Amino acid sequence: MKKLITLIACSIYISSAFAQLTFQPRKLSDMNKGIVYDKEFVMEFRLQTNGWGIGAQWGNIRTYYSTRFYYVGLGELKHTREVRSNTAGFGTRSYIFGKQNNFFQIKGGIGEKRYFSERAEKKGLAVGMSYRIGPTLGILKPYQLDISSSEGSSLIGFQTRSIRYTPQNANDFLDKNRIVGASGIGSGLENISPVIGGNAMVALHLDFGAFEEFVKGVDAGIMFDIFLQPVPIMIEAARFDNIKNRSYFLNVFLNFQFGKRS
Numbered sequence: 001m002k003k004l005i006t007l008i009a010c011s012i013y014i015s016s017a018f019a020q021l022t023f024q025p026r027k028l029s030d031m032n033k034g035i036v037y038d039k040e041f042v043m044e045f046r047l048q049t050n051g052w053g054i055g056a057q058w059g060n061i062r063t064y065y066s067t068r069f070y071y072v073g074l075g076e077l078k079h080t081r082e083v084r085s086n087t088a089g090f091g092t093r094s095y096i097f098g099k100q101n102n103f104f105q106i107k108g109g110i111g112e113k114r115y116f117s118e119r120a121e122k123k124g125l126a127v128g129m130s131y132r133i134g135p136t137l138g139i140l141k142p143y144q145l146d147i148s149s150s151e152g153s154s155l156i157g158f159q160t161r162s163i164r165y166t167p168q169n170a171n172d173f174l175d176k177n178r179i180v181g182a183s184g185i186g187s188g189l190e191n192i193s194p195v196i197g198g199n200a201m202v203a204l205h206l207d208f209g210a211f212e213e214f215v216k217g218v219d220a221g222i223m224f225d226i227f228l229q230p231v232p233i234m235i236e237a238a239r240f241d242n243i244k245n246r247s248y249f250l251n252v253f254l255n256f257q258f259g260k261r262s
Contacts, residue, residue, distance in 0.1 A: 042259030093181035109134025138195035142188035197227030
């Protein structure tokens, strides 16, 4: 009997020790870097109500619920009153009447993605929010038009010249009868000028497979850009009723993200 009691006691002790070894819960410190991955790199392609953008973000997966990231991107902001027109001439380019500058931006920023629930393995869609703030270097590039030597730009054989808008040549730049079309993308590069500003955004973030190695995500949200001075994209003149250039831009956007975790 004593041997049986001793054997049972030893069995209980060994089973208890084994259970503690096998089923010991993970320490909280072991959960600070997410389930498997520590880092994330993402390329993004953005469509917005007035413009477009591309960019890259990279950062650390801090917990199950959050990723801190850094961002750099390139894009273009457009005026809400831009309307594209066409000329009747063969081989001509469409143009935007009354536009005087293209406005590009190089953006930087720091942000965070926060998920509303734990990102668990193979559970599909994870829902959260993403937000970012940072500086912007704006670049104004003159928007140039090819102007014919006389009226009737639709006729082949007229000589043309590329001009940018100035108050002195306004009559030529705004004469629709002499506009052949927009000049090439490289025109005006010698006259670019900087504009300093900042950017911020907040979005609903959808991650299709947040635990997987390859990132497939979508942001849908609002972006705010502000600059130290009004940005002269359009010509402000009496013939253009109520057109004003502003120092701020508010856009709704849809952002597609593709990348990798490691």
